[in-house]
Amino acid sequence: MKVLESVSEDWAFTPSSEWLLDQTYCAFTVNSAEPMALENAGQTEWRDHPAYKEHRLEAYLGVRINVDGALFGALCFMSRTPRNCPFTPAERETLKLMSQWIAGAIEREH
DSSP: OBOOOOOOSOGGGSTTOBOOGGGSTHHHHTTOSSOEEESOGGGSGGGGSHHHHHHOOOEEEEEEEEETTEEEEEEEEEESSOOSSOOOHHHHHHHHHHHHHHHHHHHHHO
């Protein structure tokens, strides 16, 4: 997995950084039609996942991006700070709309 764009102060997630997909939460995201959400990974079975062990990523919300009917990647938001409340259906739907908008922009570029 290659990071194409990022807004982060953490050098590990800068654009062009690369990760083995199975070392990221995105490995599950790209295999799901619905957004994947973790509010407090350290309090769940996700505490054993490499993304948590290596980066202490507590909160994550991600969705797959399909371009021309094929998997392109994932759009995700993550934080080392746990969320105090579950992600809402509106937040999940907003993320799905954002992924569709990104997919459309990429399709137009091609």
